[in-house]
Amino acid sequence: MNTQKPKLEWWWLIHHGVLAEPLLEPIKNRREFVRAEKLAYEIATRLKWMRKIKHPERLPAKFVQTCADWRKACKNWKKDYGAWQRADTDWRKAFDEHYPAIAALHKQECPGCPFDYENKTLIFPQP
Ligand SMILES: [Zn+2]
Numbered sequence: 438m439n440t441q442k443p444k445l446e447w448w449w450l451i452h453h454g455v456l457a458e459p460l461l462e463p464i465k466n467r468r469e470f471v472r473a474e475k476l477a478y479e480i481a482t483r484l485k486w487m488r489k490i491k492h493p494e495r496l497p498a499k500f501v502q503t504c505a506d507w508r509k510a511c512k513n514w515k516k517d518y519g520a521w522q523r524a525d526t527d528w529r530k531a532f533d534e535h536y537p538a539i540a541a542l543h544k545q546e547c548p549g550c551p552f553d554y555e556n557k558t559l560i561f562p563q564p
Pocket of ligand 1: 449450486543547550551552
């Protein structure tokens with residue numbers, strides 16, 4: 438075990454277009470933001486399907502690593518914006534490369550979730 442790795446908490450759909458990502462701040466803050474800022478007809482769907490990943494150890498290792506690096510770069514983005522940009526590109530690339538495995542885990546953990554796997558976005562009810 439590498440004890441230097443930051444312990445990340447992983448969630449499904451903190452953002453409607455990002456299937457899996459590590460938390461950067463307490464989930465409470467994001468829920469409050471959604472309630473205050475998002476379109477009324479989207480709010481219930483967003484809050485309902487924003488869920489903690491039960492088995493983050495089953496996420497692809499490369500994806501997990503690039504996200505951990507990105508999270509670290511986020512803390513320093515004002516000092517080193519270039520590093521942040523590279524880390525941002527890397528995790529998005531890893532997400533695309535490992536999308537089938539991430540999507541398969543999501544299907545297992547989140548049955549009934551109105552996620553559009555082709556367009557990679559949560560589907561909202563019509564207003
Ligand atoms: Zn889901």
